[in-house]
Amino acid sequence: MPLVHQGRRLSFDPAALTDGFPQALLLQQRVIPVTCHRLAFGVWSSQRYFGNFGNLYNTAAIMGNPPVAKHGMTFLHGLDRGVKNMDNMKETYAELSVLHSENLHVDPDNVKLISDCLTVVVAARLGKDFTGEVQAAFQKFLAVVVSSLGRQYH
Numbered sequence: 001m002p003l004v005h006q007g008r009r010l011s012f013d014p015a016a017l018t019d020g021f022p023q024a025l026l027l028q029q030r031v032i033p034v035t036c037h038r039l040a041f042g043v044w045s046s047q048r049y050f051g052n053f054g055n056l057y058n059t060a061a062i063m064g065n066p067p068v069a070k071h072g073m074t075f076l077h078g079l080d081r082g083v084k085n086m087d088n089m090k091e092t093y094a095e096l097s098v099l100h101s102e103n104l105h106v107d108p109d110n111v112k113l114i115s116d117c118l119t120v121v122v123a124a125r126l127g128k129d130f131t132g133e134v135q136a137a138f139q140k141f142l143a144v145v146v147s148s149l150g151r152q153y154h
Contacts, residue, residue, distance in 0.1 A: 030063075031121055032072025037062045038117040039110070075114075082145050093148035101152035108150035115142040 040056050053068055055061040062068060078096065085092040100106040119139060123130040 031118075031125065032076065033063045033065070033068055035114065035117045035121045036068050036072065038120065039114050079145065082141065082148075086141075089144050089148045090151055093145065094151070097149050097152040100149055108146075111149050112146050115146050118142070 036056075037059060040050075040062055050056060050068075050071075053065060053071070056065065056068070078093075081092055082089055100111070101108075119135070119142065122138065123135065126134070
């Protein structure tokens with residue numbers, strides 16, 4: 001399935017995301033808190049976007065934080081929308097792009113960083129099942145998601 005990212009067509013087997021990739025893994029509660037933990041500890045400036053989430057200054061606080069878990073599920077459902085609408089990603093994420101740029105004022109680099117953190121966490125969870133084919137499909141898909149969410153900034 002060709003996706004377009006920065007003017008280039010990206011080809012990959014969508015089955016790597018829809019059939020071969022265990023989406024149930026993403027719905028496990030620990031994937032998102034661990035991803036957010038990596039983002040919060042790796043990029044301290046990202047914490048300013050989550051000021052109303054309470055204490056995010058240590059591992060236990062992040063891992064047990066209900067607003068983090070809720071936002072994580074929102075994020076995962078957003079990714080699911082992308083998987084289901086791969087032919088029209090920019091339109092799928094148009095409203096979210098406006099929300100993140102004009103209302104929330106999220107630095108688009110942080111969207112890229114959270115996708116990188118998610119890739120690391122998913123790779124660690126899947127181990128040998130995170131094959132080169134799955135990694136390529138996942139990262140290409142996330143690159144298009146990031147580009148679509150950052151569209152409002154361009």
